[in-house]
Amino acid sequence: MLSFYDGFFLNLCVLIAALFVYKELVKKSSFEIQTVSTAIISGLLGGLLAAVLMRFNIATSTNSIIDLRIIPFMLVILYGNWLSTSITATLIILIRFMMGVSTYAFYNIIFILASWVIFCFCFKKIKNRWVSIIVMLTLSNIVYTVLNIILSEGKGLNILLISTYWIICILGGLIAVYMMDYLNETELIFKRNNKYAFTDPLTGLNNVRSFDLAFNKAKSKLEKSNESISIMILDIDHFKQVNDTYGHLEGDLVLKKLAAILKMSQDPKDIISRNGGEEFSVLLNDCDHKEAYEKADALRKVVENSFFAVKNGTITIHVTISIGITTYNDTTIEIDQLYNHADQALYAAKKSGRNKVCSYSQVIDPVSN
Template structure:
């Protein structure tokens, strides 16, 4: 048994460490998916944490001990589903009986089950979350106090024990919920940053980093297999005028609509990316130069004939695009020059009047093309 301060500090350390380990396991595994099996695992984890806290009971300075078993139980109710919380309750009851069968074992059954009802009622009915948490802990403590009075018949009622339990339970509960919220928020930020490391936040397309990874992977495959790969670079014509006339927010609307057209018009194996600004790229795997040219021209026509609705639906505008394309093992022999050659073809398309598709072969030999 530990002294009061040592025991309380140890219990907090155990809870915080366990919550951190739990969130790391959830973040790096399939536990984030809510299924029956994951609900069972999460419920068992909550019960295991409660059992550990029961093992490291806090000495109150009298012949009595208290623990924070109810806090993991409350956390499971708050953050998981009814099945997980029911399993946590069952495990708490089971562990208490394993520690010894006495009248207090049966008191624990009543305490846990009544607390479960209180927790779920507060969770469902009280909208303000922190008010709900305080009410949960308060009524759970009232149940603990009433049971203590009833089953001791008031003869060995220990006011110091009750007051101490109320203080550490509410304080420990608030700290545990705050820590859980902090870990959840950190996980959300981690996932968002991880997503935006490979995804363009405006359009939802791949970003430059994601494109480079896919391109390097494709190059490695081409070294082993004799396949063709094409790339098209797409740029919105006179996009600066759109921004200057309607504002950058409306320009973003145009870019998102163009991204949607790109996703709709390209195949499932094509890798579509936003390279920055108004420039996009499409990596066409196992695609001949003729097929790439046909796809590019079809895309150009779709955009040319589309309405781009801006200003909250009050204005429609037309935009056009210029596209440069090239194909490895056809118009481009060196795989590392593929992107540069497509970029040169795009420049030629813009220089020759825009709203055009230009192949790198037209850059190399403009007379014959």
């Protein structure tokens, strides 16, 4: 049995360490959506944490002991669901009876069930989060105090014991909730940054970094096979006019619609990326030059005949795209020049009138093409 200060410090360390362990175990799942497996894990860990806190109980100067079993139970209610809460409550009750069958054990059932009702009610009814936490713990402590009065059988209330429990319970609960919120926020930021490190946030397509990774992977694959690899780079014609006329937010809608068209019109094995601004690229694996040209021209026609809604759908506009293409071991011999050659072909398509597909072969030999 630990002294008050040692016990309280150890309990806080156990709480914080347990929260980190929990986040590691469920880090691949969204904390906003509880699956059955994560709910079971949450419930089991909540009950296990309560058992550990009961084991490392805190001594008071009145030769009595107290523990923070109610804190993990509150956390499971706040961040879990009915299944995880039920598992934790059941485990706390069972573990308490394993420690000994007594009047105190039966009063523990009343305490847990009453706290369950209080926590759920406050969580749903009180909008301010921190006010809700304080009210939860205060009402739960009132139940604890009433039960102690009943158990004292008229011998008088142990004021020092009750006040000590109130202090460590409220303080421990606030620290635990703060840590859990901090871990959730950190996880959310990490997942968002990890996603946007490889994904364009506007269109959901691959970004430049993802394109580079895919291109390097394709290069490595070419060393072991004789497959062709083509690339098309496309650009929206006169996109600046769209932004100047309707605004950049409406221009973003046009970019999103074009991204959706690209996703629908290309094969699953093709790597579609937004390389910046209104420029997109498609890496065509195992695709010869003739097939790449046909795909590019088909895409150009689809975009030309599509409607792009702006101003909340009150206005529809048409846009066109210019596309430059090249193919490794056909129009481009050096693999590292593939993107550069496709970009030169795109420039030629724009220079020759836009809404066209231009091959790099037309850039290096314009007379014969």
